[in-house]
Amino acid sequence: MSSPDDDIPFFDDGEPSPATAPAAASGGSIAARALAASQSARAAAQPRPNYLSGLNPEQADAVESIEGPVLVLAGAGTGKTRVLTTRIAHILNLGLAYPSQILSVTFTNKAAREMKERVGVLVGGAVEGMPWLGTFHSIGVKLLRRHAELAGLRSDFTILDTDDVVRLCKQLIQAEGIDDKRWPARQFAQMIDGWKNKGLGPSEIPEGDSRGFANGKGRALYTAYQERLQTLNAVDFGDLLCLPIRLFRAHPDVLKEYQQKFRFILVDEYQDTNTAQYMWLRLLAQRPTGERPNICCVGDDDQSIYGWRGAEVENILRFEKDFPGAKVIRLERNYRSTEHILGAAGHLIAHNEGRLGKTLFTEQSDPDHERVQVHAAWDSEEEARAVGEEIEQAQHKGRKLNNMAILVRASFQMREFEERFVTLGLNYRVIGGPRFYERLEIRDAMAFFRVVSQPADDLAFERIINVPKRGLGEAAVRQVHDYARAKGIPMLAAARELVLTDELKARPRKSLTDVVEMFNRWQGMLENTPGHELAETILEESGYTEMWQNDRAADAPTRLENLKELVETISGFESLRAFLEHVSLVMDTDNNPDLDAVSIMTLHSAKGLEFETIFLPGWEEGLFPHQRALDEGGRSGLEEERRLAYVGLTRAKLYCHIWFVSNRRIHGLWQSTLPSRFLDELPEAHVEVAEIDTGYGGYGRGGRFGGGGQSGGPYGASRFDKAEPFSGNYNTPGWKRAQANKTDAARDNWGTRSGHAVERIAYGESGPRGSTIEGELVAKSTGTTSTYSVGDRVFHMKFGNGNIAAIDGNKLTIDFDKAGQKRVLDGFVSRV
DNA sequence: CAGCGCAAGGTTTTT
DNA sequence: CCTTGCGCTG
Numbered sequence: 001m002s003s004p005d006d007d008i009p010f011f012d013d014g015e016p017s018p019a020t021a022p023a024a025a026s027g028g029s030i031a032a033r034a035l036a037a038s039q040s041a042r043a044a045a046q047p048r049p050n051y052l053s054g055l056n057p058e059q060a061d062a063v064e065s066i067e068g069p070v071l072v073l074a075g076a077g078t079g080k081t082r083v084l085t086t087r088i089a090h091i092l093n094l095g096l097a098y099p100s101q102i103l104s105v106t107f108t109n110k111a112a113r114e115m116k117e118r119v120g121v122l123v124g125g126a127v128e129g130m131p132w133l134g135t136f137h138s139i140g141v142k143l144l145r146r147h148a149e150l151a152g153l154r155s156d157f158t159i160l161d162t163d164d165v166v167r168l169c170k171q172l173i174q175a176e177g178i179d180d181k182r183w184p185a186r187q188f189a190q191m192i193d194g195w196k197n198k199g200l201g202p203s204e205i206p207e208g209d210s211r212g213f214a215n216g217k218g219r220a221l222y223t224a225y226q227e228r229l230q231t232l233n234a235v236d237f238g239d240l241l242c243l244p245i246r247l248f249r250a251h252p253d254v255l256k257e258y259q260q261k262f263r264f265i266l267v268d269e270y271q272d273t274n275t276a277q278y279m280w281l282r283l284l285a286q287r288p289t290g291e292r293p294n295i296c297c298v299g300d301d302d303q304s305i306y307g308w309r310g311a312e313v314e315n316i317l318r319f320e321k322d323f324p325g326a327k328v329i330r331l332e333r334n335y336r337s338t339e340h341i342l343g344a345a346g347h348l349i350a351h352n353e354g355r356l357g358k359t360l361f362t363e364q365s366d367p368d369h370e371r372v373q374v375h376a377a378w379d380s381e382e383e384a385r386a387v388g389e390e391i392e393q394a395q396h397k398g399r400k401l402n403n404m405a406i407l408v409r410a411s412f413q414m415r416e417f418e419e420r421f422v423t424l425g426l427n428y429r430v431i432g433g434p435r436f437y438e439r440l441e442i443r444d445a446m447a448f449f450r451v452v453s454q455p456a457d458d459l460a461f462e463r464i465i466n467v468p469k470r471g472l473g474e475a476a477v478r479q480v481h482d483y484a485r486a487k488g489i490p491m492l493a494a495a496r497e498l499v500l501t502d503e504l505k506a507r508p509r510k511s512l513t514d515v516v517e518m519f520n521r522w523q524g525m526l527e528n529t530p531g532h533e534l535a536e537t538i539l540e541e542s543g544y545t546e547m548w549q550n551d552r553a554a555d556a557p558t559r560l561e562n563l564k565e566l567v568e569t570i571s572g573f574e575s576l577r578a579f580l581e582h583v584s585l586v587m588d589t590d591n592n593p594d595l596d597a598v599s600i601m602t603l604h605s606a607k608g609l610e611f612e613t614i615f616l617p618g619w620e621e622g623l624f625p626h627q628r629a630l631d632e633g634g635r636s637g638l639e640e641e642r643r644l645a646y647v648g649l650t651r652a653k654l655y656c657h658i659w660f661v662s663n664r665r666i667h668g669l670w671q672s673t674l675p676s677r678f679l680d681e682l683p684e685a686h687v688e689v690a691e692i693d694t695g696y697g698g699y700g701r702g703g704r705f706g707g708g709g710q711s712g713g714p715y716g717a718s719r720f721d722k723a724e725p726f727s728g729n730y731n732t733p734g735w736k737r738a739q740a741n742k743t744d745a746a747r748d749n750w751g752t753r754s755g756h757a758v759e760r761i762a763y764g765e766s767g768p769r770g771s772t773i774e775g776e777l778v779a780k781s782t783g784t785t786s787t788y789s790v791g792d793r794v795f796h797m798k799f800g801n802g803n804i805a806a807i808d809g810n811k812l813t814i815d816f817d818k819a820g821q822k823r824v825l826d827g828f829v830s831r832v
Numbered sequence: 833c834a835g836c837g838c839a840a841g842g843t844t845t846t847t
Numbered sequence: 848c849c850t851t852g853c854g855c856t857g
Contacts, residue, residue: 138847237846605844627843629843
């Protein structure tokens with residue numbers, strides 16, 4: 001975010017003027033220019049730069065097709081990132097553009113970071129970072145900061161996150177006298193987000209949308225919301241896309257500058273773009289001279305899994321129409337998975353209609369490769385147990401836990417695995433969930449910082465005005481709020497004035513005076529105090545740190561730890577301001593790769609990752625495909641679910657084990673379930689039905705689509721429909737192996753394990769990173785009772801301290817000081 | 833303002 | 848069934 005490009009005026013930001021631009025003499029195709037350039041000094045020596053060697057023909061084509069629009073359909077594991085980064089390196093190497101003339105957008109910060117690194121490696125130190133390589137949002141911020149006044153903002157505007165937005169919506173809804181129970185702020189915030197994904201302002205939303213919320217007040221509320229943002233000098237995430245679009249449309253001269261500037265545009269994960277992002281790209285891609293745009297979009301329509309949050313697969317399907325004369329290059333040569341995994345995935349995805357069509361293949365076939373395994377289990381508990389066993393077996397064969405992942409459809413499925421792994425003492429890490437900066441203590445701390453650096457940030461001010469509790473209740477806050485509104489000034493300024501009057505009662509007045517003085521002092525330090533020092537001062541002087549030190553809740557130490565981590569992070573930045581700028585867009589905690597642990601995550605968060613072994617549990621109708629996707633999305637909903645299944649399968653390099661259960665507890669009630677239709681869509685040739693270990697037959701009796709009664713579905717009868725689904729199941733090698741391994745596993749339980757570690761990546765109520773829970777695991781697995789006794793004092797990560805009230809095997813009933821009586825497994829607690 | 837009790841809702845997630 | 852969030856009360 002702090003690139004050299006930032007400090008240089010817009011019209012001269014480190015790029016050559018047209019006259020001195022490399023090979024930029026007007027006229028002549030890019031190819032001709034490239035030729036000219038390649039004949040120039042540094043490229044002349046080698047006819048073919050070595051970064052090109054090692055690319056396969058399709059990849060090389062994608063890298064070298066520099067002129068005009070190009071769509072690279074990059075299947076899973078076909079070297080997409082390599083193509084993208086090499087293409088950038090190639091453009092730079094040919095001298096066709098300076099780094100600052102390449103616009104390269106990704107969706108996630110992670111992808112942007114990775115790309116920067118890899119380009120850096122390819123071109124060596126020659127490139128001082130690419131100023132316009134980033135996410136849509138971060139580039140949006142950059143544009144807006146430069147042209148803030150044209151968008152009706154000051155350049156130090158704040159970026160509100162979801163939490164702020166919801167609170168703001170709530171205020172507006174209540175101000176309108178609307179019942180916020182009947183019309184929840186969260187829902188309205190989502191609607192706004194949806195509109196912004198489509199690039200719609202308040203006057204452009206469909207009439208139906210407006211009428212559908214709060215008895216027709218949808219549009220009025222949206223208008224009020226935008227007005228409020230403006231007075232707050234704030235934007236939401238959607239604005240980071242929409243405001244640049246508006247700005248470009250209203251100021252063609254500005255647009256033209258950027259169109260000239262960006263000679264090359266690269267877009268990653270194009271299948272995930274929403275309408276606003278599409279419009280944004282369209283605007284920038286037009287060449288002022290009318291030439292064909294040099295835009296290269298890379299994506300995979302078969303991996304489009306974000307339709308529910310506004311992504312339009314149509315964008316990628318329509319590419320050739322949008323960009324006439326576009327060259328389409330397919331990358332189908334896969335370097336990740338075995339022929340069986342690719343065969344299974346390819347056959348499955350072929351059931352989708354809305355796709356451009358691609359078939360992945362590999363040149364590394366081997367008769368020894370294991371086919372995709374399908375396993376059945378009685379219920380989710382057995383499923384978790386069996387997967388645990390498989391993992392242990394694999395571990396005994398010398399495979400690393402780091403190379404294994406469990407990918408679930410819905411996060412509630414994770415729990416069962418976590419519980420099982422805790423009792424087994426198997427290290428695992430959960431990926432996804434609430435992020436670091438969404439944690440309460442981080443958000444509070446950030447609110448303090450925001451008010452200091454941006455005194456007009458009322459949302460932040462309101463958040464912390466009474467934190468820690470200083471007797472400024474609702475009445476006092478309301479008073480400040482109303483005063484601020486009446487005078488049209490920010491709340492902090494209002495507070496400053498208000499304490500000089502006698503409008504407040506004595507006690508709140510004193511408190512508020514203190515608050516105002518604190519902020520005055522901190523603001524005075526802002527310019528000449530290092531960020532982390534100031535942050536520490538703020539947290540100390542405000543009493544915030546102390547508040548948590550005095551809190552006896554189980555998670556208080558973790559929260560203090562997080563605050564410490566926050567301050568440490570800040571020390572890596574020039575100033576508190578620079579940090580705030582960074583954090584509003586980027587904030588991910590890194591994992592600890594040293595710990596060998598199984599990963600557990602949702603299918604969605606697995607996109608882009610790969611593991612040697614993949615477990616895919618929960619392939620049942622209603623869960624996967626998810627009932628709601630079917631109900632709300634119809635055919636396209638089903639197709640997106642199928643793409644999700646495809647993403648899951650193609651994560652695996654060598655082993656892929658799918659599971660389904662016959663009974664699953666949903667909302668507390670046991671439901672008997674049918675195997676997923678996706679199982680029927682897997683090709684026999686690449687699949688092996690591995691095991692059945694209950695006497696239960698008759699998985700499903702026809703009626704694939706929710707009890708239609710008719711056998712089979714649109715895709716024919718199911719192998720799993722038959723009462724005897726698994727022919728000769730007890731004699732298959734798989735079954736025998738499973739039995740043998742079970743014995744191994746049981747034997748190996750003795751003594752090998754000592755404790756285990758649980759890691760949560762960016763997950764809410766987490767312990768400190770890489771924390772270890774010592775469980776009495778050997779005792780547990782041999783069937784003896786827990787080593788604890790009634791009355792023991794123990795600590796639980798989530799519930800805090802408590803006394804053991806009763807013991808039942810490894811299950812402890814504990815009276816927690818705070819949380820009351822709970823039953824927990826002894827693996828979850830430790831002695832105090 | 834803290835603590836309790838009750839009601840509702842329980843797919844997927846980034847920025 | 849189990850968690851979370853809100854509202855009411857002492």
